[in-house]
Amino acid sequence: MGIDLIFAADALHPPLTGIGRYSLELARRLEHSDRVARMRYFAMGQWLPSPIASLERNLEQPPDSAADLSTRPASDTLQRWRRQLSGNRVAVRAYHALSPWLFGWRLRGNRNAIFHAPNYFVPPFDGRTVSTVHDLSHIRHPEFHPRARVDYMNLALPPSLRRTDHVITVSQATRQEFLTLFPHWEEDRVTAILLAADAAFHPRSTESIAPALHMLHQTPGNRRTPDASPCPLVPGRYSLFVGTIEPRKNIDRLLTAYSQLPQTLRREYPLVIAGSQGWQSESTHRRIAQAQDEGWLHYLRFVPQTLLPHLYAGAALFIYPSLYEGFGLPIVEAMASGVPVITSATSSMPEVAGGAARLVNPLQTEDIRHAIVQCLEDTGWRSHAIQAGLQRASQFSWDTCVAQTIGTYQKLSP
Structure with missing residues (x-):
């Protein structure tokens, strides 16, 4: 039986960040994997159709263009609302307190599914869960972030990790940093899966x-x-x-x-x-x-x-x-x-x-x-x-990244 996968799509919106690029490369390949029986997208408390096609169109438009705005998924309204409130520390605390439970209520009834959060945060969920931790700069270098973002990460990440069955890091360096900062985590529950360049990046005339x-x-x-x-x-x-x-x-x-x-x-x-x-x-x-x-x-x-x-x-x-x-x-x-x-x-x-x-x-x-x-x-x-x-x-490959990610899912499959 294939994997029933719920994929958090909150980073799949233009302009793509590094986490957005990672999410896109995974999602493109997971959608076509014969080891994934069903793939659904969830973002900001909403179930979404696949955002891949509209996102790829938007990548060719400046972020504030009309074409971009006309094809953004409905969740972008909530994304913009969240960004506008991100500088308000009271709003950050309220969002942290309320959003996980709202999202968990929307996700109820999926005990046999796997939820993958490619952007850190796992909401309350009945099934098995995977979180990708890209870096821990909010702990190592809080000066690199707005105070409200550091506050949110410090508030939201520990309970998210308590809801997480397996952590993926994107480098061995980040894996070691994670195990140092969270020493109660067993090493076999943290896997480094490296990223790659798209095949479009190659020498040209x-x-x-x-x-x-x-x-x-x-x-x-x-x-x-x-x-x-x-x-x-x-x-x-x-x-x-x-x-x-x-x-x-x-x-x-x-x-x-x-x-x-x-x-x-x-x-x-x-x-x-x-x-x-x-x-x-x-x-x-x-x-x-x-x-x-x-x-x-x-x-x-x-x-x-x-x-x-x-x-x-x-x-x-x-x-x-x-x-x-x-x-x-x-x-x-x-x-x-x-x-x-x-x-x-x-x-x-x-x-x-x-x-x-x-x-x-x-x-x-x-x-x-x-x-x-x-x-x-x-x-x-x-x-x-x-x-x-x-x-x-040449030693990095998105296909390898996805295969190793699916291998992580399979270890958790009921």
Whole structure:
């Protein structure tokens, strides 16, 4: 008998976060697995039809576009309501107290099903439960989050874990961190299942990259110059960062390091930052705007999913100096695209890089600057890093991730 699966879809809405990408890649494959007899979606107390098709359409639209709004699932109203209240600590406590029991009431009568929460939180449920814990930054680094978010995580995660039969972490580093912080959990109830890059991330020819870069230049919100201006991005002639603009991503130190490069190197290899505005990023955006005015940075507010692999493949160097990651999927996406990588020697990032990237101390601007110069100018290192990165990226697979996830379900099946 196949698995009766209930999949929490609260992260399946645009714009996709890293958790949203993980949820989407799992859901795409679980829907077609012959080991899953029935798959249902549940989000914010509502049963939903499969959100995959509408979500994939929305990934090609800017988040505030009419097309995006017209096809969002009904649960997005509640998602927006939850985000609006997230800064109110009284509202956070009320939501924490009431929502699990409301959701549990809606889920009643599914004793033979498995509930998978790919975004941490398991509501009261009669059957067996799986939770994916992506990172524990709210405990390790609460300064990287709004106070209300830390409060909510501290309130909601412990009771959620009491309702959880098995925890999936997305790296061995996060698994070890989880077992250290929650020592009463048996080790055989916590499994590390690593993520992967989509098959669309692979090396590409200059001829295929250039038109995509031109389309990105023409995307509303990305262009600071008149429509007729030529695309400033040249394949193989820019450094790249991809990620939300927020303190944890360490973009301020990246900007400082890049601003200290020789002017000729900055002009030859401008920095491209692609990512939406996150928490506490106003001053970072002012620095980004100044660097754009100085001519050595290009900011892409929105990158359609179909163009993102081309943006990666066109980079001369990918720089990801994050202060903390539970996994660090952009590292694998860059390596799979045949691009040398600089990343941090902290948390899960050395594990994910697997010796194929240049590791830096993310707190040391000079270390970041020195690595950028070396990685742009040392052709021997670049050739080695490209081949090592491709080899390392090939060791990650979404099919393997899904197979191991289903294996976890099967251990719990009644």
